[in-house]
Amino acid sequence: MAENGLEETARQLVASGKGILAADESDGTIKKRFDTIGVESTEETRRAYRDLLFTTPGMEEHISGVILFDETIRQSSTDGTAFPKLLEGKGVIPGIKVDKGAKPLALAEGETITEGLDGLRERLAEYRDLGARFAKWRATYSISADKPSEYCVWTNAHALARYAALCQEANIVPIVEPEVLMDGTHTIERAHHVTSRVLYALFTELFDQRVDVAGSLLKPNMVLSGYDASTRAGIDEVAEWSLKCYYKHVPAAVPGIVFLSGGQSDEDATAHLNAMNAKGPHPWQLSFSYGRALQAAAIKAWGGKPENVEAAQRAYYHRAKMNSAARTGMYSPELEREAVAV
Ligand code: 13P
Numbered sequence: 167m168a169e170n171g172l173e174e175t176a177r178q179l180v181a182s183g184k185g186i187l188a189a190d191e192s193d194g195t196i197k198k199r200f201d202t203i204g205v206e207s208t209e210e211t212r213r214a215y216r217d218l219l220f221t222t223p224g225m226e227e228h229i230s231g232v233i234l235f236d237e238t239i240r241q242s243s244t245d246g247t248a249f250p251k252l253l254e255g256k257g258v259i260p261g262i263k264v265d266k267g268a269k270p271l272a273l274a275e276g277e278t279i280t281e282g283l284d285g286l287r288e289r290l291a292e293y294r295d296l297g298a299r300f301a302k303w304r305a306t307y308s309i310s311a312d313k314p315s316e317y318c319v320w321t322n323a324h325a326l327a328r329y330a331a332l333c334q335e336a337n338i339v340p341i342v343e344p345e346v347l348m349d350g351t352h353t354i355e356r357a358h359h360v361t362s363r364v365l366y367a368l369f370t371e372l373f374d375q376r377v378d379v380a381g382s383l384l385k386p387n388m389v390l391s392g393y394d395a396s397t398r399a400g401i402d403e404v405a406e407w408s409l410k411c412y413y414k415h416v417p418a419a420v421p422g423i424v425f426l427s428g429g430q431s432d433e434d435a436t437a438h439l440n441a442m443n444a445k446g447p448h449p450w451q452l453s454f455s456y457g458r459a460l461q462a463a464a465i466k467a468w469g470g471k472p473e474n475v476e477a478a479q480r481a482y483y484h485r486a487k488m489n490s491a492a493r494t495g496m497y498s499p500e501l502e503r504e505a506v507a508v
Contacts, residue, residue: 172381173421175299175339179259179383180422180451183490184230186341188426188457189216190263190302192235199461205470213241218468219461220252222479228490231259231300233341233455239296250297261300261341262293264329268306277318280305283328290336300339302385302455303329307344309352309360309392319367327371330382340377341424341455343385344368348428350392354399357389358407365415380419385455386412387428388438401434405441409448418449425452427459432485433502435459436492444495454489461485 179186191199196215197207205211216238219225232253239262242248250260266282280303290301305322307314326342333340344364346357365386372379389408391398399407412423427435435456442452454460463485468478491497 170334170337170381172334172337172339172378175259176381176383176421179231179300179339180424180453181230182451183493184228185454185456185486185489185493186231186233186261186424187219187225187229187460187486188233188302188455189219189238189461190233190235190261191457192263192267193237196235199465200470203465203469209237209241211470212237214244215465215468216241216249217243218475218478219464219482220249220258222483224483225486226256226258228483228486229258231261233261233263233300233302234298235263239293239298248297254297259299260297261302262296262298263302263304264289264293265303268304271318271321274315274317276308276310277314278306279318279321280325283325283332286329286332287336290332290338294336294338298338300341300383301329301333302341302343304343304345304385307346307360307364309346309348309350309356314346314360314364319364320371323364323367323371326368327375327377330372330377331375334377334381339381339383341383341385342368342372343426345385345426345428346387348387348390348393351394351396352392353395354389354391354403354407357387357391358411361387361389361411362415365411369415369417379417380421382420383455384416384420384423385426386423388425388430390430393429401437401441404438405445408438409442409445412450416450420450422451422453424455427454427456430459432459432462433499436485436488436497439489440492440495440497443493446495451493453493456489459485460489
């Protein structure tokens with residue numbers, strides 16, 4: 167592939183000590199988050215909340231890029247600066263979620279296929295003009311005794327690869343996100359097996375569809391025991407099983423693996439990333455692209471009140487800093503307490 171800057175952008179997104187903020191909640195998801203703090207979700211409350219995150223002093227020390235939602239990439243900070251411009255000004259790369267969500271997969275009870283390919287070429291061109299330099303597409307897979315089916319695994323892999331090829335054609339770095347959901351009672355061995363099948367199909371399709379994986383990032387789940395499993399694997403075991411899976415299925419040409427947090431507690435998401443990096447060096451950068459695990463404390467501290475903006479920014483900055491420490495295996499619970507005291 168001709169030199170087009172994709173690999174360079176992908177590498178900047180996983181620059182040392184930095185990770186990605188996923189602030190691309192769809193209207194339905196952000197409403198759910200706001201419901202927990204009793205705030206009505208309106209265009210203005212969503213703008214004010216994202217403004218709080220993006221104007222956090224020093225966030226650029228730990229954050230390399232932000233994934234935006236369609237509405238957000240068109241919005242502006244209180245001083246009138248468009249969000250993509252505000253982020254670029256801090257050296258933070260703007261990105262965009264381009265999938266249209268996981269919909270029921272036909273003839274496959276309880277399984278989903280992610281939609282959004284129709285018209286994607288034109289949408290990517292517009293997002294590029296609005297300042298996006300990378301994109302995200304998320305597919306989801308549930309684990310049960312007979313799920314996910316091969317049908318679900320391969321149709322989602324095919325769609326992820328079609329999205330990734332269109333992104334590279336538009337000079338946008340694709341983040342490919344196959345998320346095996348960790349709800350359920352499954353063992354960590356089962357999570358390892360399913361995640362392996364999903365990654366195998368994904369990279370087969372990416373290569374078949376001519377995607378240059380050096381100009382992409384992988385955003386997978388960590389390999390965990392089901393959230394309702396009777397015994398749950400500890401931090402070191404999670405790191406071992408997760409690494410075993412990626413070593414077998416993720417090509418070394420991929421610049422970085424940027425994890426989703428997927429409903430883990432804030433501190434678990436940090437500790438798991440830290441444990442994996444402590445076992446490095448690895449062929450790829452291991453970083454974060456967290457939504458909930460970077461924002462949960464900030465949303466709570468904010469509560470929709472202007473007088474709480476600074477407290478919310480401190481909470482967000484704190485989590486970004488802890489995850490930055492986890493990039494080098496230097497995170498510890500003591501560090502957590504020290505930083506809170508500041
Ligand atoms: P969570 O970290 O909350 O799982 O969100 C990451 C994300 O971007 C999901 O698509």
